[in-house]
Amino acid sequence: MKNIRNHAIRFVLVGTLNTAFSYLIYAGLLFAGFDYKIANLLTLTLGVLFSFKTQGHLVFNNPDNRLLGRFVLSWAFIYLCVTAVIGKIIDFGFDAYWAGAIALPFSVVLSYLTQRYFVFRQVPGKET
Secondary structure, three states, rough: OOOHHHHHHHHHHHHHHHHHHHHHHHEEEHHHHOOHHHHHHHHHHHHHHHHHHHHHHHOOOOOOOOHHHHHHHHHHHHHHHHHHHHHHHHOEEEEEEEEHHHHHHHHHHHHHHHHHHOOOOOOOOOOO
């Protein structure tokens, strides 16, 4: 349980910076006139490599570059899910700025779960 808590704390600390940076990119792209779907995709694309290195090394103690394919696959899945959530929030009457902000907690939880249990999963007996 302590190991899961440590991962979660480190994930939140590193992820806070990544999330703030990503939302600023997203909002900037919306301000520049991009549709929310394209803004979300471009934001995701810009953050993937940096996030891969920071999360892998600082959170999960696993800097193995061979896991990049899994990381990209997990973010493709997250992108589809979060874009659908943003769309539903917009359907409730929120603008794309608020919808993106409201969807952030969903994105964070989904990101942690996919990284912890799919991308950087630990081999039994080799916990970090």
